[in-house]
Amino acid sequence: MMKKDFPPRWLESILRRVCDPKRLEGILGDLEEIYEQKQIEKGSFRAKVNYLINAFGFLRPFAWKKKSAKNNRVMFMFKNHLKLAVRNFLGHKISSTINVLGFTIGMVSCLLIGLYLLDEYQVDQFHEKGDRIYRMAMDVHQRNGELMQTAFSPAPWAPAMKEDFPEVEAYTRLMRYRLEIPILVEGTTKSFYERNFIWADSSIFSIFSFPLMEGDPKTALAAPNSVVLSESTAKKYFGTADPIGKTISYEGTRNLTVTGVMQDLPRNSHIQADFFASFSTLKQFWTIIEDWEILYYYSYFLLDENGNIEELSKKMPDFISRHMIAEVNNFFKPQFQALNDIYLSEDRENELEAGGSRRRLFLFIGIAVLILLIACVNYINMTTANGIKRVKEVSIRKVLGSGKKNLVFQFLGESLFQIVLSVGLTILVSLLLLPLLNELSGKNISLIGNQNFSYFLFFIIGLGILIGIIAGLYPALFMAGMQPTQIINKNKNTRTSKFPLRKVLVVFQFAVCSALIAGALLMSAQFKFITQKDTGFNRDQVALFKLNGGSIFSLENMELLKAQMEAEAEVKLATLSSHSPIGDQPYYGRYQFEGIPNVTEALSMGRLHIDADFISTFDIDMVAGRAFDKAMTTDTSAFVINETAVRRLGLSTPKEAIGKLISYSTQGENGNYIRRGPIIGVTEDFHFRSLHFQIEPMVMDIQPARFHFLSVKGNGPGLIQNLPRMQEKWNAILPDAPFDMKLMDDLFYQQYDKERRARSLFGMFTIIGLLIACLGLFGLSIFITAQRTKEVGIRKVLGASVSQVILLLSRDMLLLIGFSLLIGLPLAAYLGEKWLTQFTYRIPLNIGLFIWAAFLAIGIAIFTVSVNAIKAALANPVNAIRDQ
Amino acid sequence: MKGTHLGEFEELVLLTVAVLFDNAYGVAIQKEIKERSGRKVSISTVHSTLHRLQQKGFVDSRYDGATPKRGGRRKLLFTMTMAGEKALNSNRNLRNDLWKDIPDIAFKLK
Numbered sequence: 001m002m003k004k005d006f007p008p009r010w011l012e013s014i015l016r017r018v019c020d021p022k023r024l025e026g027i028l029g030d031l032e033e034i035y036e037q038k039q040i041e042k043g044s045f046r047a048k049v050n051y052l053i054n055a056f057g058f059l060r061p062f063a064w065k066k067k068s069a070k071n072n073r074v075m076f077m078f079k080n081h082l083k084l085a086v087r088n089f090l091g092h093k094i095s096s097t098i099n100v101l102g103f104t105i106g107m108v109s110c111l112l113i114g115l116y117l118l119d120e121y122q123v124d125q126f127h128e129k130g131d132r133i134y135r136m137a138m139d140v141h142q143r144n145g146e147l148m149q150t151a152f153s154p155a156p157w158a159p160a161m162k163e164d165f166p167e168v169e170a171y172t173r174l175m176r177y178r179l180e181i182p183i184l185v186e187g188t189t190k191s192f193y194e195r196n197f198i199w200a201d202s203s204i205f206s207i208f209s210f211p212l213m214e215g216d217p218k219t220a221l222a223a224p225n226s227v228v229l230s231e232s233t234a235k236k237y238f239g240t241a242d243p244i245g246k247t248i249s250y251e252g253t254r255n256l257t258v259t260g261v262m263q264d265l266p267r268n269s270h271i272q273a274d275f276f277a278s279f280s281t282l283k284q285f286w287t288i289i290e291d292w293e294i295l296y297y298y299s300y301f302l303l304d305e306n307g308n309i310e311e312l313s314k315k316m317p318d319f320i321s322r323h324m325i326a327e328v329n330n331f332f333k334p335q336f337q338a339l340n341d342i343y344l345s346e347d348r349e350n351e352l353e354a355g356g357s358r359r360r361l362f363l364f365i366g367i368a369v370l371i372l373l374i375a376c377v378n379y380i381n382m383t384t385a386n387g388i389k390r391v392k393e394v395s396i397r398k399v400l401g402s403g404k405k406n407l408v409f410q411f412l413g414e415s416l417f418q419i420v421l422s423v424g425l426t427i428l429v430s431l432l433l434l435p436l437l438n439e440l441s442g443k444n445i446s447l448i449g450n451q452n453f454s455y456f457l458f459f460i461i462g463l464g465i466l467i468g469i470i471a472g473l474y475p476a477l478f479m480a481g482m483q484p485t486q487i488i489n490k491n492k493n494t495r496t497s498k499f500p501l502r503k504v505l506v507v508f509q510f511a512v513c514s515a516l517i518a519g520a521l522l523m524s525a526q527f528k529f530i531t532q533k534d535t536g537f538n539r540d541q542v543a544l545f546k547l548n549g550g551s552i553f554s555l556e557n558m559e560l561l562k563a564q565m566e567a568e569a570e571v572k573l574a575t576l577s578s579h580s581p582i583g584d585q586p587y588y589g590r591y592q593f594e595g596i597p598n599v600t601e602a603l604s605m606g607r608l609h610i611d612a613d614f615i616s617t618f619d620i621d622m623v624a625g626r627a628f629d630k631a632m633t634t635d636t637s638a639f640v641i642n643e644t645a646v647r648r649l650g651l652s653t654p655k656e657a658i659g660k661l662i663s664y665s666t667q668g669e670n671g672n673y674i675r676r677g678p679i680i681g682v683t684e685d686f687h688f689r690s691l692h693f694q695i696e697p698m699v700m701d702i703q704p705a706r707f708h709f710l711s712v713k714g715n716g717p718g719l720i721q722n723l724p725r726m727q728e729k730w731n732a733i734l735p736d737a738p739f740d741m742k743l744m745d746d747l748f749y750q751q752y753d754k755e756r757r758a759r760s761l762f763g764m765f766t767i768i769g770l771l772i773a774c775l776g777l778f779g780l781s782i783f784i785t786a787q788r789t790k791e792v793g794i795r796k797v798l799g800a801s802v803s804q805v806i807l808l809l810s811r812d813m814l815l816l817i818g819f820s821l822l823i824g825l826p827l828a829a830y831l832g833e834k835w836l837t838q839f840t841y842r843i844p845l846n847i848g849l850f851i852w853a854a855f856l857a858i859g860i861a862i863f864t865v866s867v868n869a870i871k872a873a874l875a876n877p878v879n880a881i882r883d884q
Numbered sequence: 885m886k887g888t889h890l891g892e893f894e895e896l897v898l899l900t901v902a903v904l905f906d907n908a909y910g911v912a913i914q915k916e917i918k919e920r921s922g923r924k925v926s927i928s929t930v931h932s933t934l935h936r937l938q939q940k941g942f943v944d945s946r947y948d949g950a951t952p953k954r955g956g957r958r959k960l961l962f963t964m965t966m967a968g969e970k971a972l973n974s975n976r977n978l979r980n981d982l983w984k985d986i987p988d989i990a991f992k993l994k
Contacts, residue, residue, distance in 0.1 A: 023931070025947065026960025030910035030927055033954045057928030 011055055018059060027058060081410050085417035095382045096418065098779040102772045103422035103471075106375030107463055108429045109768055112437045113368040114459050119445050120356045123268040123343040127209045129302055132169075133339040134309050136299040137348055141331050142604065151348040152295035153334065158201075160323055165315065167307035172201040172208075173279055174271070174298040176352065178585045179548040179708060182738050183275075184249040185237055191738045192236070193546060196274040197250075199282055205262075207302045208271070214244055215260020221278040228260040233274040250277070251548075252736055254285070267444060270343045270353055292324055293332075298352065300339070309336050350585065360758065367765045370512050372463075374769055376471040377505040378776030379415065383475035384502060385783040387482070395484035407480035415472030423464045430456075440761055442753075506780070506813070507820040509773045510857065514824035515831070516766040518853035522832045522845075523759045529843045531752055536686025537581060538619035539744035541572075541714035544580055545730075546740045548708045555704050557733055564729045565712050570722045572715040575617040576707040578609035581688055582747040591699055594661040596649050602664070605645055606688060606696045609703040615640070615683065617713050624654035625681030628702060636702050637677035643685045645697035654682035662699065675701070690751040691841045711744070774864045777813065781868045785809055792872050793880030802873045809869035810862065817861040821854050828853070890942070890971045896921070897933045898942055898972060902964045909959040910934070934962055942968030 012028070019027060031054055038047035089096045127133060136157070140148040158171040180193040204210070205217035205228075212220065213231060220228050227248065234243040243258045250256055256277055265273055288294050303309065313336050317329045337345065343355045387394075397407060431447065438444055447453050547553045547561075558576055565574045579587060589607035593599050612635065614620075615627040623643060628635045639662045646654050663676035685695045712726075723741070730739050749756075785792075792805055800808075829845055836842045890898065900916045901908040914930050917923055937943045944965055947958040964972075 023935075023945075023960060025957050026910065026945075027931060029954040029957030029959060030931070032957060033911045034927060036953070054927050057926050058931070 011052070015055060015058060031055060077406070077409075081413040082417070084410065085414040088414055089417060092386060094782060095386055095779050098775045099379050099382055099418050100422050100425065102375040102378040102775050103419060103467060104425040104429060105768055105772055106372045107422060107426040107460070107467070108433060109371045109765060110368045110463060111426060111430050111456070111460060112433060113364050115434075115445050115447075115456065116437065116441055116443070117361055117365065118455060119268065119443055120344065120361060123356065124270055124339055126266060126268070127339060129207065129209075130339050132303045132305075132307065133207060134301050134303065134336045135339065135342055136301065137335045137337055138295055139333040139335055140295070141333065143331075143601070144604075149335075149348045150295055151298060151351050153297055153299045154292050154294055155289050155297045156292050157323075157334075158299040158301070161301070161319065164319060164322075165312060167303050167312060168301050169304040169307070170203045170207055170302040172204040172300050173199075174204075174300070174352070175199040175279065175282065175296065178587075180546060180740075182251055182548070183237075184252050184736060186247050186249055186255070189735070190237060191736060193738050193740050194274060196272050198271070198273040198276055199279045200273075200276040201279045203302075204276060207300060210265060211263050213261045213263055217260075220260035221276060222280075223259075224278055224280045224284065225254070225256050226259040226281075227256040227275055227277040228262050229258055230262055230264045230274045232264050234258070234261050254281070256281070270351075270355060272353055293328070295350075301336075309338070312336065354754065364761070364765075367516075367762070367769075370516075371765060371769045371772065372467065373470075374509050374512060374772045374776070376467060377509050378772060378779070379418075379471040380474055381502050381505055381776055382779050382783075383411075383415070384478050385780060387475060387479040390479065391482055394479055394482050398484050404480045408476045411476035411479050412468070412472050415475065416468055419464050419468050419472070423460055426460060440757060440764070442757060502780075503816055506777070506816050507823065509776060510817050510820035510861065511824035511827070513766075513770050513773045514821050514853060514857040515828040516762075516769050517856050518825055518828035518850055519832060519835075520759075520763045520766040521849050521853055522828070522835070523755075523762055525846075525849060526836065526839065526843050527752065527755050527759050530691040530755070530839070530841060531749065533687075533691060533841060535691075535748075536620065536684055539582065539748055541716075542617070542744040543712045543714070544582075544742050544744055544747065545710040545712065546708070547576075547710055547737075553734070553737065555707070558704075558707055558710065561730065561733050562710055564733070565710070565726065568722060568725070570715050571712055573613055573617040573713045575613040575711050576611045576704070577614050577709050577711065578607075578703070578706040579688075580709050580711075580747070581618060581686070582744055583690075583751055584688075586689060586696065589664050589666070589699065591662050591664045593649060594663070596651065596660055598650055603648065603697075605641075605648070606698040608688070608698055608700045609706045610700050611702055611704070611707070614700075614711075617711055618686075620686055621684040623682050623684050625658045625679070627681055627683075634677075635680065637675060638680045638701065639677055640681045640683060640700045641679055642683050642695070642698040642700075644695050645699060646682055648697045657682055664699075666703070675703075677701070692839065694840050770860065774860060777861060777864045778867070781809075781813060781865045784812075785868045785872045789872065789875075789880045792875075793877035796873075796877040797881070802870075805873035806866055806869045809872060810865045813865045814858070814862065817858060821857060824857075825850050825854060890940075890975055893925075894933055894937055894942075895972070895975060897930065898937055898964065898968055901934075901937075901943055901962050902968075902972070905963075906961070908962045913962075937968070938962075940967075940971075941965060942971055 015028065016024060031051060034054060035047050035051045038050050042050075124130065135151070136153045137149070137151045138153050140150060142148060155173060155175075158173050162168045162171050176196075176198045180195045181197045182191055183194050183197070184191040200221060202219070202221035204221065205212060211217075212228070215228060220226065229237070229243060237243070237248065238246055243261060246258045247255045248258065262276070265271065282289050288296070301312075303312070313334065316334050320326070320328050320332060344358050344361070345355070346357060346359075347355050394407065434445065434447060447456055545561075547558055562574045562576055565571050587607045588604050590602040590604050592602045610628070612628040612630040615622070625640075627640065628638065632638075641657060641662075643654060646657050649657065651657050657679050658681070660679050661676060662679060663674055665672050666675050683700075687695060688698060689696075726741070727739050730737070788809065792809070795805060795808070829850065833845055836845070896917060897913060900913050900920075904912055904916060910927055910930050913934075914925060914927055917925060917930075934943060934945075938945060942965055943962045945960055945962050948961050951959070
């Protein structure tokens with residue numbers, strides 16, 4: 001019975017078909033014998049695999065049924081098909097070029113998009129225990145009914161969860177301060193601002209697969225004041241010297257000993273760190289670490305093999321009640337995210353790094369497929385159009401006894417030939433264009449020398465086969481199905497070509513193209529809108545200096561620096577503030593208001609600490625009251641709020657807010673204290689965050705202890721040229737601190753990098769799609785014009801004008817294009833509207849934009865079609881009529 | 885008919901066919917080569933070499949009687965022809981001549 005199981009019949013029949021019958025029995029017998037032997041030695045499965053490998057070894061020429069006449073005929077047909085394919089290719093140079101170009105462009109776009117997708121999906125996939133790692137994020141239901149979805153969680157939860165839940169094998173907490181941290185090396189002048197400085201529990205290296213090159217992964221971060229550097233960071237700080245045991249200084253105050261060096265974290269990780277410092281250090285100075293409700297940390301859990309995250313999350317309400325009070329459950333809803341899911345799911349607030357987005361991926365997959373379809377449509381149109389010319393060839397073949405199957409294979413072979421050519425070109429072009437993709441997407445994808453290359457080959461071959469089926473099959477069946485009798489009424493058939501599929505396909509192509517054009521215009525308009533909207537403050541000529549870093553920046557130093565900067569001729573104004581008005585995280589406080597009806601509870605509002613020059617430096621308008629004034633000493637306990645805050649308080653005019661009292665608890669040098677004072681002014685709303693976010697209510701006061709930034713407004717365009725002198729002044733006052741200056745304008749545009757990239761990618765693919773479609777249209781118009789050469793000649797002889805002829809030749813096409821706009825533009829409007837809803841501040845869908853898109857699409861189509869029409873119209877009619 | 889040159893692996897296979905005399909079929913040849921030289925060759929390579937040898941006229945093939953093993957299939961047995969023997973001999977003579985003519989000093993230089 002075993003013997004009947006194996007070898008499978010299909011395999012035997014392949015061999016039977018291919019192999020020389022004289023040796024077949026011997027070969028099968030040998031295979032069987034080896035199989036029986038292997039089965040005894042290594043078991044059934046290995047034996048079967050082995051059999052397969054051996055059997056495929058026989059698929060080579062020596063074993064083929066060479067001498068048989070039938071076989072010869074197949075080989076001959078194959079050669080003949082190939083020859084015909086080559087001849088046909090060379091004979092129709094224009095349509096062949098259009099086809100190959102179209103396929104190539106389509107496949108290149110698909111391929112590059114595929115590589116991009118692959119890269120996105122590989123993020124965080126390298127962790128060995130990745131399927132058991134989860135992050136606890138938090139949904140916070142605020143008292144005002146708003147839902148905040150943050151990636152943060154409180155610090156004490158994770159250790160308590162490990163205590164309480166046996167399935168939690170390990171946890172690690174990460175903390176990154178919102179600002180860049182100055183790191184100094186003792187005894188040298190080296191100092192850098194570091195963004196990727198992360199505090200982490202010692203278990204980090206046993207949970208995540210971040211390999212250490214030096215140091216013990218188990219103990220490197222066990223002791224307080226230890227730090228692990230990445231390889232390149234170690235080089236940056238210590239050169240070639242051994243970094244282990246060396247000391248770096250955090251903000252110039254806290255010495256950390258280097259206990260390990262890790263490999264640079266891979267780019268495709270949602271955690272990007274140059275430093276991991278021991279979390280236990282934080283206890284020494286970070287007082288809020290014991291707080292069960294402060295969200296500022298990232299908690300990752302490693303479950304054991306039997307752990308089930310759903311069950312764990314069901315236990316959380318009970319956990320919260322046990323450790324805090326049950327009421328907290330109304331506000332805090334912990335959310336567990338699988339590690340592999342963090343990057344591609346929609347970003348929460350306070351993410352470590354901005355993630356990818358599935359929605360964007362789907363958009364690009366959609367575009368890639370559409371472009372490929374446009375290219376396939378071209379092929380179908382061109383081949384069937386040309387096919388009508390080949391009716392004679394097909395008829396004669398049929399008359400001579402060629403079967404339909406044979407003809408189908410012949411035409412399939414022809415498309416295959418063109419596809420193989422395009423595949424070759426595609427590989428070349430993709431390799432050339434890869435740097436461009438990296439540039440546009442901000443990635444660093446490489447092909448050569450890694451596993452991507454095998455994916456790449458696999459993908460491109462798959463693509464070739466797919467295209468062959470989509471594009472090749474229909475024309476092959478169509479042509480093979482032509483009847484010999486068509487020869488007789490050939491003229492009637494081709495003249496008016498009632499072939500509706502071609503029309504449908506052209507309409508499809510241009511519907512897609514017009515939708516793409518409208519989409520690209522829409523994205524551009526929205527991008528322009530968010531980058532040019534008045535943000536409520538003036539960032540022109542403003543430079544931002546970071547002054548963050550503990551004791552290096554004493555208040556005296558900061559004030560001195562500010563005064564020195566202001567003394568410069570090129571500097572108009574300077575101001576100190578707790579936050580940068582661009583590209584910073586929001587910060588909230590709970591404010592108690594007095595004397596406002598209906599507001600009794602403390603309200604959470606944005607919190608900003610500024611000095612008296614902030615409002616004038618940024619040209620923020622006051623709608624009521626006045627700004628802070630240096631001359632008024634009482635202003636140090638006064639408040640300025642924004643219009644949104646006034647609305648939140650339920651007041652009808654900003655004036656009513658003036659004089660109302662605010663109090664809130666804040667941390668000073670001697671611990672927490674209550675700060676209380678009147679509202680002296682109301683500013684116009686300004687965008688503290690990017691336009692992705694709604695303007696929030698904002699409370700501003702003067703609190704020098706919290707200043708972290710110095711903004712300097714230039715007086716004309718001389719600010720940048722003055723940079724070296726500024727640095728001198730800086731170094732004189734703050735020799736230890738890294739000099740770091742950025743232009744507000746650059747920071748502003750950085751916020752919209754993602755949109756800018758999406759816009760350029762989309763624009764590029766629109767152009768590509770359009771290009772392919774135009775190629776197709778061009779080819780088709782050549783064909784149609786050629787069909788009607790004689791008609792045009794006769795019409796001209798009878799007195800038709802050039803313009804009449806052009807109209808005659810282009811009319812059908814343009815009607816189709818017009819029709820396709822009716823499909824494409826509403827579709828674009830629908831999808832565009834959906835896309836726009838993700839923006840808080842958005843443009844309305846505007847008719848003008850769609851008219852533009854229609855205009856563009858028609859213009860391009862007219863240009864493409866009329867080139868041939870004009871040529872035909874201008875030609876001497878004699879040449880057209882003469883040859884009969 | 886192709887040329888009568890005998891390649892290195894062909895020679896090995898041909899010698900094995902001669903050694904196995906009356907039992908020279910695919911698997912046996914493959915086994916013998918592996919045991920004697922340690923070379924792992926696939927069964928299809930053996931067959932393809934035998935095919936070439938046959939085209940050059942160095943081996944003949946025939947089927948022997950069916951056996952219960954091998955799924956009841958007969959073995960395709962190969963035997964060396966006169967031409968094969970000649971080719972082996974001329975190869976050997978060539979080698980011997982070459983060996984003889986190596987000056988002693990060439991070995992001593994090592």
